[in-house]
Amino acid sequence: MNIAGNLARILQQLPPTTTLVAVTKNRALSEIEQLYQSGYKQFGENRVQDLVAKYNHLPKDIQWHLIGHLQTNKVKYITPFIHLIHSVDSLKLLQTIDKEAQKNQRVIACLLQFHVAKEETKFGLDWEEAIQLLRSSEYAGLTHVRLVGIMGMASNTDNQSQIAKEFQTLHRYFSDLKKEYFLHDAGFKEISMGMSSDYLLAVENGSTLVRVGSALFA
């Protein structure tokens, strides 16, 4: 395993407008420390319990991303320190994040997660649900969350054109939301899509945040 070499190669493939989220899930602290010592500080975890444990053990200048499903009863464990929550898939969750952020005197950046994959099991909103959320009076009243973009996962398939189609759908969702709801909000600019197997395809389709794990630790 050559973590520093993998990191350098992946960073070199990304345009300046795309940020790498180094996915550290299922990785030992010693491996993550190697990554940190290579100078990288944007890490992602998909489970709250693991995220909190790693936060506690590692240097505090790491920016932590939550990339997996978030249950409302676990929000409070990450609100003191989380950098970006990629996986907002309901108004109720966003309201809970807002409430907990307020207690911590923070404004927490979030992405709306969309479901574009074929698998039934993947979390996320569809277009109608997202519009309903954004038009609600409850959303309008939130003061301690800031939507900065969208996130999605492509189908788990080898079919590149299927994956590209799903990334294009995400890109269109982003552009349409930007036009309708965030035109004068320069902060709404992120499209989180692409993993180890498809991040280059995601970049071609406008990804600004790629979430890469296994390719980094290979």
Ligand SMILES: *Cc1c(COP(=O)(O)O)cnc(C)c1O
């Ligand atoms: C695990 C995970 C990734 C990274 O997957 P790799 O294939 O290891 O790069 C990206 N996004 C989410 C939501 C994940 O759970």
